[in-house]
Amino acid sequence: MTSRPDLPAARARLLELIRELAVVRGKVILSSGAEADYYVDLRRVTLQHEASPLVGQVILGLLDEAGITGFQSVGGLTMGADPVATAVLHAAAGSGRDIDAFVVRKAQKSYGMGRQVEGPDVSGRRVVALEDTSTTGGSALAAVEALRRAGAEVVAVAVIVDRNTGAKERIEAEAGVPYLFAFSKDDLELD
Numbered sequence: 001m002t003s004r005p006d007l008p009a010a011r012a013r014l015l016e017l018i019r020e021l022a023v024v025r026g027k028v029i030l031s032s033g034a035e036a037d038y039y040v041d042l043r044r045v046t047l048q049h050e051a052s053p054l055v056g057q058v059i060l061g062l063l064d065e066a067g068i069t070g071f072q073s074v075g076g077l078t079m080g081a082d083p084v085a086t087a088v089l090h091a092a093a094g095s096g097r098d099i100d101a102f103v104v105r106k107a108q109k110s111y112g113m114g115r116q117v118e119g120p121d122v123s124g125r126r127v128v129a130l131e132d133t134s135t136t137g138g139s140a141l142a143a144v145e146a147l148r149r150a151g152a153e154v155v156a157v158a159v160i161v162d163r164n165t166g167a168k169e170r171i172e173a174e175a176g177v178p179y180l181f182a183f184s185k186d187d188l189e190l191d
Contacts, residue, residue: 005091007061011182014054018045018161019188032136038190040161042132046083055084056091058182059158063128066180068156071126075102075119076143080132084160088130102127104143116146123151131159134181137167137174144175156180161188 021044028039045051063071075085085101092099102119129143140157147154155178157171162181171179 056087
């Protein structure tokens with residue numbers, strides 16, 4: 001078991017890396033269909049060698065600080081949540097905690113085992129739905145719905161960056177679980 005990471009330092013460095021690597025300025029259409037003047041491409045961070053371990057530490061610390069404990073697995077809708085879940089899995093393992101990861105497909109498979117949630121079985125387990133960034137909350141809500149159909153108890157939704165466009169309010173109202181985020185668009189100095 002390794003020592004507990006310096007969370008304030010990890011948070012500060014992750015914020016620097018997000019600003020440096022992930023913020024792309026210019027007109028873009030988001031997955032929600034909304035238009036924005038910037039894009040936060042968090043895969044440039046979650047799949048980067050220095051940033052990925054920080055993502056795991058920061059998200060795990062965020063959940064701990066919020067009192068979200070006793071969960072056994074993390075993941076979300078593929079593809080944005082996949083590297084976030086893997087980062088959390090590794091951060092947990094590095095601190096001696098047993099937390100698995102899962103992947104939620106956009107649709108249930110029509111072949112093989114016909115699963116929508118892949119990885120260790122989530123039935124009867126307390127889980128956290130993850131996302132890299134959220135605008136409307138649609139991806140996280142789709143993951144929550146699939147997880148509940150698979151028999152999981154969803155205890156929270158956690159994201160790296162919240163765009164402050166209503167996802168928190170929508171997820172808390174529709175899913176009935178806490179919505180946590182590590183950074184807001186204000187932290188990234190985005191208008």
